[in-house]
Amino acid sequence: GEDVEQSLFLSVREGDSSVINCTYTDSSSTYLYWYKQEPGAGLQLLTYIFSNMDMKQDQRLTVLLNKKDKHLSLRIADTQTGDSAIYFCAEKGNTGGFKTIFGAGTRLFVKA
Amino acid sequence: EPEVTQTPSHQVTQMGQEVILRCVPISNHLYFYWYRQILGQKVEFLVSFYNNEISEKSEIFDDQFSVERPDGSNFTLKIRSTKLEDSAMYFCASRTSGSWYEQYFGPGTRLTVT
Numbered sequence: 001g002e003d004v005e006q007s008l009f010l011s012v013r014e015g016d017s018s019v020i021n022c023t024y025t026d027s028s029s030t031y032l033y034w035y036k037q038e039p040g041a042g043l044q045l046l047t048y049i050f051s052n053m054d055m056k057q058d059q060r061l062t063v064l065l066n067k068k069d070k071h072l073s074l075r076i077a078d079t080q081t082g083d084s085a086i087y088f089c090a091e092k093g094n095t096g097g098f099k100t101i102f103g104a105g106t107r108l109f110v111k112a
Numbered sequence: 113e114p115e116v117t118q119t120p121s122h123q124v125t126q127m128g129q130e131v132i133l134r135c136v137p138i139s140n141h142l143y144f145y146w147y148r149q150i151l152g153q154k155v156e157f158l159v160s161f162y163n164n165e166i167s168e169k170s171e172i173f174d175d176q177f178s179v180e181r182p183d184g185s186n187f188t189l190k191i192r193s194t195k196l197e198d199s200a201m202y203f204c205a206s207r208t209s210g211s212w213y214e215q216y217f218g219p220g221t222r223l224t225v226t
Contacts, residue, residue: 031213042219043155043203050213088155092213099145099168100205100215102155 002026004103006089011109018076020106022089027070029091033100034063034074037086046074046087076108084110114138116218118204124224125194133189133221135204144187145205145215146179148172155203161187194225 006022024032033048049056049063049072056063062075076083086105093099117136125131137144146158160167161179178190187206191198201222205215 035217043217045214045217048213090155093157098143098207098213099157099160100147100155101157102147104154 002029002091002093002101004089004091004101006103006106008104009107009109011111012079013111014079014081016079018074018079018083018108018110020074020076020087020089020108022072022074022103022106024070024072024089024091026091026093026101027067031092032063032065032072033088033090033092034061034072035088035090035102037088037105039085043088079108079110081110081112084108116204116206116216118202118218118221120221121219122222122224124226127196127225128193131191131194131223133191133202133204133223135187135189135206135218136185137187137204137206138216139185140208141206141216142209143167143207144179144181145207146189147203147205147217148200149203149220150197150200158189158202191223194223196225199223199225 003025012018030051034046035043036046060077064073086107088105089103090100119134144161147155149155157170159169159173176192180188201220203220204218207215
C-alpha cells in the first residue's frame with residue numbers, strides 16, 4: 001500500500017543547513033511534496049518535485065529525489081529560527097481523486 | 113491570491129452531538145477533499161468529492177461522516193454523533209481539474225469533543 005515515513009525530530013543551529021529525509025513505498029507516485037506547518041497553522045505547500053526529476057532548487061530549498069531507493073530529501077540552506085516548524089513529506093495517490101498521502105512530519109528545531 | 117477558507121477555526125462540542133465543518137474552496141476548483149490530523153499524528157485522508165459525488169473515501173470515513181456541497185461555494189463535512197476520538201484538526205483542500213497534482217489546503221478547523 002501507500003505509505004510515507006520520515007524521522008520525527010531534527011535540531012540544527014541557526015545558519016547551518018537542515019536535511020529532512022523521507023521514504024515512500026508507492027513506486028508509481030508521480031509527484032512528491034514538502035509541506036510546512038507552523039504552530040497552530042494550516043499546511044503550506046513548500047515545493048514539489050515530479051518523479052522524472054532528480055533535483056529541484058527553489059531559493060534556500062533543495063529537493064533531491066532518488067527514485068530507485070524511493071527516498072526524498074529536503075535541504076534548507078542557512079536555516080533560520082523562522083524555519084522552525086513541522087515538515088511533512090507527501091506523495092500523490094493514484095486512485096480516486098488523487099488524494100495526498102502524508103508522512104508523520106519532522107519537527108525541525110532551530111537553535112539560535 | 114485566492115485561498116481556501118474554513119469556519120469555524122475552533123469548535124467545541126459534546127460527545128454525541130452533530131457538528132458541521134464548513135469550507136469555501138477556491139472558486140474555480142472542482143475537486144474537494146477533507147483530511148484530519150489527530151494531535152501529534154499524521155495528516156490522514158478522509159474523502160474526496162467531485163461532481164456531487166464521493167470519488168474515494170478512507171476507512172475512517174464511516175457512516176457517521178457525510179459531505180455535501182449545498183450550494184456553489186460551500187463544501188461541508190458533517191459528523192452525525194461525535195465521539196471523543198473525533199477530536200482533531202480537520203483540513204479542507206481543493207484543486208482544479210487541470211492541476212491534479214496540486215491541492216490547496218485551508219487553515220483547518222480544530223474540533224474538540226468533550
